[in-house]
Amino acid sequence: MYLGIDVGGTHTDAVAVENGAVRASCKIVTRHEDLLASINGALEEILAQVDAGAVRQLNLSTTLSTNALVQGRIDDVGVLVSCGPGVDPASFAPGRHFYIIDGAIDHRGVESRALDKAAAARAVDDCRKQGVNVFAAVTKFSIRNPSQEIALKEAAQDADFVTMGHTLAGRLGFPRRVATAYFNCAVWRLYNGFVNAVSESIRAMGLNCPVGMLKADGGTLPLDVSRSFPVQSIFSGPAASVMGIIALCDIRQDSVIFDIGGTTTDIAVFAEGAPLIERDGISIGGHPTLVRALRVRSIAVGGDSALSVAGGLVRVGPQREGPSMAAGGGRPTLTDALNAAGRSAYGDVAASEKGIADMARDYGVDARKFAETAIRSAVDHIHQETRAFLAEINERPVYTIHEMLEDRRIVPNRVYLMGGPSHSMSGDVREAFKTPVIVPENASVANAVGAALTRTTHDVHLFADTQRGFLLIPSLELSEEVGKNFDLKAAEAEAKRRLGERLREIDASTGFDDVEITESSSFNMVSGYGTVGRNIRVKAQVKPGVLERINQS
Amino acid sequence: MHNDKNKLGIIFFPAFDWAISPTHPEREERLLYTQDQLWEEGVFDIKGVCEYKPDVAERTDVERAHFCFPDVDAVTTRSHMIAAGGAIRAARLVLENECDKAFALVRPPGHHAMKVVHGSRGFCNINNEAVMIEYAREHYGIKRVAVVDTDCHHGDGSQDVFWHDPDVLFISLHQDGRTLYPGSGFPTECGGPKALGRTINIPLPPRTSDEGFLTVLDRVVLPILDDFKPELIVNSAGQDNHYSDPITNMNFSAQGYALLNQRLSPHIAVLEGGYSIQGALPYVNLGIILAMAGQDFSHVREPDYNAEAIRQDRRIDDYVDALCDQLPALYFDPPSTPEDGSFSNGCYVRKKNIYYDTDGITETQVESLHLCDDCLGVLKVESKSSVNPKSLGVQLYAGACESCRSLALDMVEQARLKGDYRFIQFINRCDKEYSRYGY
Ligand SMILES: [Zn+2]
Numbered sequence: 001m002y003l004g005i006d007v008g009g010t011h012t013d014a015v016a017v018e019n020g021a022v023r024a025s026c027k028i029v030t031r032h033e034d035l036l037a038s039i040n041g042a043l044e045e046i047l048a049q050v051d052a053g054a055v056r057q058l059n060l061s062t063t064l065s066t067n068a069l070v071q072g073r074i075d076d077v078g079v080l081v082s083c084g085p086g087v088d089p090a091s092f093a094p095g096r097h098f099y100i101i102d103g104a105i106d107h108r109g110v111e112s113r114a115l116d117k118a119a120a121a122r123a124v125d126d127c128r129k130q131g132v133n134v135f136a137a138v139t140k141f142s143i144r145n146p147s148q149e150i151a152l153k154e155a156a157q158d159a160d161f162v163t164m165g166h167t168l169a170g171r172l173g174f175p176r177r178v179a180t181a182y183f184n185c186a187v188w189r190l191y192n193g194f195v196n197a198v199s200e201s202i203r204a205m206g207l208n209c210p211v212g213m214l215k216a217d218g219g220t221l222p223l224d225v226s227r228s229f230p231v232q233s234i235f236s237g238p239a240a241s242v243m244g245i246i247a248l249c250d251i252r253q254d255s256v257i258f259d260i261g262g263t264t265t266d267i268a269v270f271a272e273g274a275p276l277i278e279r280d281g282i283s284i285g286g287h288p289t290l291v292r293a294l295r296v297r298s299i300a301v302g303g304d305s306a307l308s309v310a311g312g313l314v315r316v317g318p319q320r321e322g323p324s325m326a327a328g329g330g331r332p333t334l335t336d337a338l339n340a341a342g343r344s345a346y347g348d349v350a351a352s353e354k355g356i357a358d359m360a361r362d363y364g365v366d367a368r369k370f371a372e373t374a375i376r377s378a379v380d381h382i383h384q385e386t387r388a389f390l391a392e393i394n395e396r397p398v399y400t401i402h403e404m405l406e407d408r409r410i411v412p413n414r415v416y417l418m419g420g421p422s423h424s425m426s427g428d429v430r431e432a433f434k435t436p437v438i439v440p441e442n443a444s445v446a447n448a449v450g451a452a453l454t455r456t457t458h459d460v461h462l463f464a465d466t467q468r469g470f471l472l473i474p475s476l477e478l479s480e481e482v483g484k485n486f487d488l489k490a491a492e493a494e495a496k497r498r499l500g501e502r503l504r505e506i507d508a509s510t511g512f513d514d515v516e517i518t519e520s521s522s523f524n525m526v527s528g529y530g531t532v533g534r535n536i537r538v539k540a541q542v543k544p545g546v547l548e549r550i551n552q553s
Numbered sequence: 554m555h556n557d558k559n560k561l562g563i564i565f566f567p568a569f570d571w572a573i574s575p576t577h578p579e580r581e582e583r584l585l586y587t588q589d590q591l592w593e594e595g596v597f598d599i600k601g602v603c604e605y606k607p608d609v610a611e612r613t614d615v616e617r618a619h620f621c622f623p624d625v626d627a628v629t630t631r632s633h634m635i636a637a638g639g640a641i642r643a644a645r646l647v648l649e650n651e652c653d654k655a656f657a658l659v660r661p662p663g664h665h666a667m668k669v670v671h672g673s674r675g676f677c678n679i680n681n682e683a684v685m686i687e688y689a690r691e692h693y694g695i696k697r698v699a700v701v702d703t704d705c706h707h708g709d710g711s712q713d714v715f716w717h718d719p720d721v722l723f724i725s726l727h728q729d730g731r732t733l734y735p736g737s738g739f740p741t742e743c744g745g746p747k748a749l750g751r752t753i754n755i756p757l758p759p760r761t762s763d764e765g766f767l768t769v770l771d772r773v774v775l776p777i778l779d780d781f782k783p784e785l786i787v788n789s790a791g792q793d794n795h796y797s798d799p800i801t802n803m804n805f806s807a808q809g810y811a812l813l814n815q816r817l818s819p820h821i822a823v824l825e826g827g828y829s830i831q832g833a834l835p836y837v838n839l840g841i842i843l844a845m846a847g848q849d850f851s852h853v854r855e856p857d858y859n860a861e862a863i864r865q866d867r868r869i870d871d872y873v874d875a876l877c878d879q880l881p882a883l884y885f886d887p888p889s890t891p892e893d894g895s896f897s898n899g900c901y902v903r904k905k906n907i908y909y910d911t912d913g914i915t916e917t918q919v920e921s922l923h924l925c926d927d928c929l930g931v932l933k934v935e936s937k938s939s940v941n942p943k944s945l946g947v948q949l950y951a952g953a954c955e956s957c958r959s960l961a962l963d964m965v966e967q968a969r970l971k972g973d974y975r976f977i978q979f980i981n982r983c984d985k986e987y988s989r990y991g992y
Pocket residue numbers: 704705706791793825826827
């Protein structure tokens with residue numbers, strides 16, 4: 001049996017899944033000031049229905065780190081960077097303790113300027129005097145040569161915690177690496193305190209299973225591993241829902257998924273059944289990071305979006321002024337329009353009908369027609385945003401003639417709907433998108449189902465330079481010598497092998513077969529009139545997936 | 554966070570699966586380190602900087618600018634159509650006001666490709682800027698364009714394409730032709746009879762440094778641009794003036810390229826040559842991008858930069874000074890007749906021998922411009938090469954007078970009926986018709 005808990009902005013959902021069926025579920029109001037209590041509350045309700053001894057895995061998706069960042073409840077971080085010339089780092093420096101240490105590595109991984117270790121030590125001292133005890137150590141091109149980050153870490157050896165940029169991701173992007181390392185440190189203390197408390201309380205409830213933390217990329221990280229990478233737990237909410245729909249439906253085609261919530265609708269896109277992942281990484285507080293995430297777009301249309309009339313057109317959202325009138329609010333929302341149009345019967349239907357009738361009268365139109373127009377307007381808005389989102393996805397740059405000519409475009413031919421108003425809006429969505437629309441059973445707890453069934457994911461980047469005779473897998477802190485004959489095939493095999501090893505180390509349940517190569521290139525390096533070596537880049541990953549599917553009747 | 558000064562569109566197409574030959578300078582690896590540097594620096598996360606996919610140029614787009622013998626397909630590969638398409642995309646972004654500026658970081662280059670194309674010369678098959686400019690003029694109604702070519706090699710292809718066109722001002726800064734391929738680009742080459750002073754060549758001595766380039770920019774290029782008032786400024790952004798370039802002898806730096814771009818402020822830059830792929834391109838491209846985006850580039854520097862080592866000799870200062878004194882007159886007070894060619898029967902005629910070094914092709918050409926007082930006239934090129942029998946290209950310019958229009962149509966008709974041309978191509982800019990015969 002798998003347990004999943006998704007601590008969301010409004011509700012905390014929990015489910016227990018066994019043999020393709022949801023055995024237990026609950027939904028409680030999230031207590032933002034005490035997330036542990038929300039988790040405990042949900043867990044208690046579930047464990048009252050199922051046997052704790054039968055639980056094989058518990059996965060959590062929490063807003064802890066996200067909230068901490070939004071509310072500024074984070075630690076001061078000493079950020080030590082060595083970057084040499086280039087874009088002025090002052091333009092993206094996070095936090096107040098930012099130190100540029102002399103030193104530089106170039107794009108080939110060659111140290112073009114030695115690190116000023118004395119300056120690094122002085123910076124650390126300076127931070128300690130100001131009570132700063134966590135440090136981010138980041139070098140430009142550290143993923144091609146991590147030596148300066150390692151030296152920066154050594155300069156801060158007595159610190160409570162140090163994040164080295166190259167351990168976070170193997171991708172290029174120095175400002176993103178700086179921001180990611182910064183946020184990782186900023187929430188480290190809070191996150192670890194939370195993990196301690198959660199571990200304690202779930203043991204107290206008799207659970208002895210492995211615990212996973214959901215990441216934004218639709219995968220999990222074992223709780224203990226996540227202690228060093230708390231930034232990975234950020235923005236996992238949309239991923240829980242997307243993974244939920246994968247568990248609920250057997251998606252095989254290009255598809256669009258809508259999760260219609262109270263204030264927003266999240267749009268996710270699937271290519272041949274697999275969710276798309278952001279090419280870069282999510283932004284946190286305006287800082288782009290290297291945190292991998294499923295590609296999700298949020299638009300400001302939801303059940304609680306207020307109706308308004310402008311220029312003779314009925315609009316839904318973007319503002320939200322309290323809940324729907326059906327739920328005791330003071331102004332008609334999309335939910336009220338659905339009630340008044342006879343599509344749903346949520347809460348106080350009479351209140352919805354009155355609110356819509358009053359509003360319609362002000363504009364001299366029939367109430368029912370007004371409600372229908374509002375619903376269509378909401379769906380049209382979602383439709384337009386989806387088209388723009390798809391256009392953006394299909395515009396993604398490519399770098400080879402082969403890909404340019406192949407021009408693989410995503411053309412969805414299925415729409416999946418989740419969230420409160422799904423059933424009542426499916427007809428309009430079908431009409432707007434001219435594709436079949438599917439509303440899965442159990443969609444209301446899809447997010448918790450997603451959390452429960454999500455597998456461990458991991459990815460590694462391998463970089464090899466046979467002229468200089470080395471290979472690196474930065475996130476595994478691994479470097480090896482390679483000979484002149486090391487080639488792309490050998491590099492792919494090595495990346496797969498190392499990723500497989502790492503996976504078995506952190507999570508025995510993920511099979512080696514799930515590893516796939518997603519990027520792979522080898523360039524002959526030429527000097528004068530001859531080839532002097534190969535410059536090889538390989539990315540291997542375990543793609544997001546679920547442990548099992550929920551049977552649909 | 555960065556301020557957004559300019560919205561800059563970057564069309565980055567490194568063609569990672571295309572090379573002239575495995576160890577040729579124009580090979581897969583050429584933009585690899587540039588991509589690494591741009592990604593590592595976070596260039597595409599700077600507010601206002603956006604990456605776009607290239608268009609793929611169509612045959613008509615090439616036929617609007619070039620006479621291709623035997624035809625477009627025979628002298629291009631997909632990579633050329635994508636590079637030219639990248640330039641077209643840059644023009645679309647700017648002219649449709651989606652971006653303030655655009656940089657087509659594409660390969661292969663194009664500025665050695667001339668009006669007539671039989672194959673590849675100087676690593677170029679078709680002229681990306683020419684294809685782009687003719688596309689822009691046909692689709693967006695612009696007329697006056699300035700091309701400033703900052704590649705180390707003389708932009709002889711672009712010069713040839715625009716030789717008779719007074720609405721395109723072509724200025725080339727390059728290493729003196731007495732010391733470098735293609736051996737041309739002297740100040741006396743200043744345009745055809747209808748476009749005198751609209752081609753300006755600025756040959757600089759070997760080892761000219763940032764100072765020399767920027768002085769020439771301030772004292773020659775910018776005053777001429779001020780007067781010409783182009784609707785569009787295009788920079789043919791070759792990067793082989795860099796001090797580390799393996800096939801040239803200049804001392805320009807990344808900082809210099811950035812400053813030049815800041816002052817020139819082109820709407821569109823199109824990558825040309827530049828073969829110091831590790832030591833120059835990553836830094837020069839970063840500098841150009843930051844300058845075009847209106848961002849601070851003062852920290853951009855090559856790891857091995859040494860101001861002393863590349864400081865310009867006093868004799869170069871003096872030489873550059875003298876050039877700056879003399880060259881503006883070529884534009885403001887151009888000579889009354891071209892330096893070469895002859896006039897006969899109301900036509901200006903010149904004969905050319907062209908060598909395609911990359912493909913080893915030789916071509917002989919007789920080019921004649923029918924002179925008209927009311928319009929730009931009719932251009933006729935007879936061309937024969939080691940790979941194609943005698944062929945003919947006829948071009949009628951946009952805004953041609955009625956008599957020139959009938960003359961051109963008649964010329965093509967007569968050539969088809971009686972001429973001994975294997976291939977005939979007619980560029981009819983007046984009616985926007987591009988036709989080929991003999992295929
Ligand atoms: Zn060149």
